[in-house]
Amino acid sequence: MNSATPPVNPSRSDGRRGRWDGHREQRRAELTTAAIEAIRLHGPDVGMGAIAAHAGVSKPVLYRYFADKSELWLAVGQQAGATLIEAMVPAVAAVREERAVVAAAIDVYLAHIEADLNLYRFVVHQPDIARHRDVVADVMDTVASGLARIFGDRLRARGLDSGAALPWAYGVVGYVQSVGDWWLRQQQPISREALGDYLTTFLWAGIAGMRRAADVPGGLAAHEGWARDL
Numbered sequence: 001m002n003s004a005t006p007p008v009n010p011s012r013s014d015g016r017r018g019r020w021d022g023h024r025e026q027r028r029a030e031l032t033t034a035a036i037e038a039i040r041l042h043g044p045d046v047g048m049g050a051i052a053a054h055a056g057v058s059k060p061v062l063y064r065y066f067a068d069k070s071e072l073w074l075a076v077g078q079q080a081g082a083t084l085i086e087a088m089v090p091a092v093a094a095v096r097e098e099r100a101v102v103a104a105a106i107d108v109y110l111a112h113i114e115a116d117l118n119l120y121r122f123v124v125h126q127p128d129i130a131r132h133r134d135v136v137a138d139v140m141d142t143v144a145s146g147l148a149r150i151f152g153d154r155l156r157a158r159g160l161d162s163g164a165a166l167p168w169a170y171g172v173v174g175y176v177q178s179v180g181d182w183w184l185r186q187q188q189p190i191s192r193e194a195l196g197d198y199l200t201t202f203l204w205a206g207i208a209g210m211r212r213a214a215d216v217p218g219g220l221a222a223h224e225g226w227a228r229d230l
Contacts, residue, residue, distance in 0.1 A: 028065050031055050032075045036119060039076070044121035048072070070130040077123045077135030084112050085142055092146075101150065103200040105143075106176055110192045113180055120184065140177065144169040172203055 034055035042050050048069055052062040066072040088108045095104050113120045124136055148169035152162040176199055183195055190198075 024065070028075065029079075031057070031062065031065055032072070032079050035072055035076055036079065039122045040116070040118050044118050044125065046122075068130075069128075070132065073123070073126060073129045074133060074135055076119075078138070080116075080119055080123055081135060081139035081142070084109070084139065087112060088143065089146075098154070099200065099204050102172075102203055103196065105147070106199050106203075107192070107196045109176060110180055110183070110196055113184060114188065114192055117184060124181065140170075140173050144173040147172060168206075175199075175203070 035051045038046050038051045038054035041054065048062060049059055051072070052059045055062065062072075066075065088105055091104045091108045092101055095101055144166070148166045151168050152165035155162040155165055179195070179199060183189070
């Protein structure tokens with residue numbers, strides 16, 4: 001009788017590992033959603049104990065899926081960022097006029113942070129979080145990249161160098177994020193609609209300069225005075 005241990009079937013082992021990995025990712029997503037609910041309910045300073053209780057698990061179980069609060073912060077930030085982008089894409093796609101694109105993007109962002117203040121503060125203002133990866137910068141990168149494509153298309157359509165598209169896009173995103181943060185910290189001293197109109201008006205003056213630049217011989221940088229005439 002052959003008493004040797006039967007060989008392990010690699011495909012069976014890989015199948016079990018794949019199912020476990022899938023289960024773990026699903027459970028992490030569920031716990032992240034529960035964490036977001038707890039943050040909305042208890043505020044941005046909520047502790048891991050309260051998050052675990054809201055999720056219906058013990059703290060050791062929560063730490064089984066997130067090594068520490070920094071890891072949970074990253075997962076929460078990634079989900080919050082994905083929700084923002086999912087809301088922004090159809091809103092921008094629904095309009096065609098160029099100024100309306102800018103206005104729609106700004107309004108979605110301001111409405112999003114206004115409606116989810118505790119979540120915004122948890123993601124953006126967490127001084128005790130060890131940020132091995134900056135999820136806020138990741139979201140800004142995604143939004144700026146999409147905006148840069150719009151700017152680049154507009155520049156190329158006018159026969160201009162599209163090299164300005166990316167720095168302009170990051171400038172717009174940084175400006176809106178900074179002003180939006182001020183607006184929340186000052187407890188919304190003006191209405192969202194008024195702030196959105198102010199930001200759109202200011203930014204549109206620069207974006208509309210692309211049209212005027214098309215009339216400058218030699219392209220965008222050929223005449224330093226074109227920007228002063230916006």
